[in-house]
Amino acid sequence: DQQVKQNSPSLSVQEGRISILNCDYTNSMFDYFLWYKKYPAEGPTFLISISSIKDKNEDGRFTVFLNKSAKHLSLHIVPSQPGDSAVYFCAARGQTGANNLFFGTGTRLTVIP
Amino acid sequence: SQTIHQWPATLVQPVGSPLSLECTVEGTSNPNLYWYRQAAGRGLQLLFYSVGIGQISSEVPQNLSASRPQDRQFILSSKKLLLSDSGFYLCAYRISNYGYTFGSGTRLTVV
Numbered sequence: 001d002q003q004v005k006q007n008s009p010s011l012s013v014q015e016g017r018i019s020i021l022n023c024d025y026t027n028s029m030f031d032y033f034l035w036y037k038k039y040p041a042e043g044p045t046f047l048i049s050i051s052s053i054k055d056k057n058e059d060g061r062f063t064v065f066l067n068k069s070a071k072h073l074s075l076h077i078v079p080s081q082p083g084d085s086a087v088y089f090c091a092a093r094g095q096t097g098a099n100n101l102f103f104g105t106g107t108r109l110t111v112i113p
Numbered sequence: 114s115q116t117i118h119q120w121p122a123t124l125v126q127p128v129g130s131p132l133s134l135e136c137t138v139e140g141t142s143n144p145n146l147y148w149y150r151q152a153a154g155r156g157l158q159l160l161f162y163s164v165g166i167g168q169i170s171s172e173v174p175q176n177l178s179a180s181r182p183q184d185r186q187f188i189l190s191s192k193k194l195l196l197s198d199s200g201f202y203l204c205a206y207r208i209s210n211y212g213y214t215f216g217s218g219t220r221l222t223v224v
Contacts, residue, residue: 002156034212041122043203043215044157089157100172101213103149103157 003027004092006104014112019077021107023090026071030092034101035064035075038087047088048075080111116140119204119216126223132177132191134219136204139185145207146187148179149215152200163187199223 005024013019031052036044050057050064050073057064063076077084090104116139126132138144148160159172161179169179176195180188187204199222205213
């Protein structure tokens with residue numbers, strides 16, 4: 001049962017434009033959300049996060065938006081750069097604590113120079 | 114600084130053979146350690162986590178087992194691999210209540 005879903009397996013964006021990666025979840029008890037970035041043959045690295053009590057968190061070119069009523073979050077990258085090309089995973093933390101993060105299936109972003 | 118080491122990077126094993134993947138962490142003591150797997154077309158699935166030496170929690174019943182013989186060592190094992198055990202295995206430790214640091218992963222192909 002996939003509690004965190006990323007319905008777009010891939011996304012292509014022109015360099016300089018905005019990239020929007022989407023994530024949906026089913027468990028209203030999730031209290032923290034994270035985005036990870038993964039390059040080939042490497043483990044995921046933490047990118048940005050947001051608490052369930054907020055609706056926006058910004059860090060440089062990266063902004064995460066949370067819509068709790070829709071159980072939806074999105075990651076905006078602007079402007080997109082070729083080095084942003086990677087697989088992006090959305091993750092949610094269960095209320096049992098950080099001993100389980102639920103991950104989506106990932107979206108492969110390709111930024112075209 | 115804290116680092117996490119995982120090996121081997123790739124592994125091809127026949128069905129029915131044993132498995133041992135090792136993960137070690139440096140620069141931290143008593144870390145919470147995790148084994149995740151990403152199968153084709155699936156998200157990262159938590160397999161095991163450990164909050165201390167000899168303490169293992171299993172999230173998903175399967176053909177695998179885990180052990181933590183030392184504070185900073187976490188081992189994933191199987192006595193007899195199945196084709197369905199193929200996937201990308203990731204070890205991680207918890208850096209805060211809000212995230213993990215992952216190792217570089219092991220690509221396991223069972224043939």
